[in-house]
Amino acid sequence: MMFDQIDPIRFAMWNFVRNEAKQPDTHRPAWDWQYVVREPEIGKWYGYRARVQCLPISSPDDVLDAYKHWQNRL
Numbered sequence: 001m002m003f004d005q006i007d008p009i010r011f012a013m014w015n016f017v018r019n020e021a022k023q024p025d026t027h028r029p030a031w032d033w034q035y036v037v038r039e040p041e042i043g044k045w046y047g048y049r050a051r052v053q054c055l056p057i058s059s060p061d062d063v064l065d066a067y068k069h070w071q072n073r074l
Helices: 060-073
Strands: 009-014 030-035
Touching: none
Parallel strands: none
Antiparallel strands: 009 030
């Protein structure tokens, strides 16, 4: 998941699915994110762009290269 701003993005994992023993099933969590707007102003527009990309990754540099490629196309 890639985002185009430096404002805070919070990630959260939710696990609503229960197994037969009524315990959280760790194989099916739901990931979510929250865009945080600190001290919002009336009438001001807030937003962000995001991109999901599923690629084979071999190193942290692969992630950075994918992000830079996306940023250059914006």
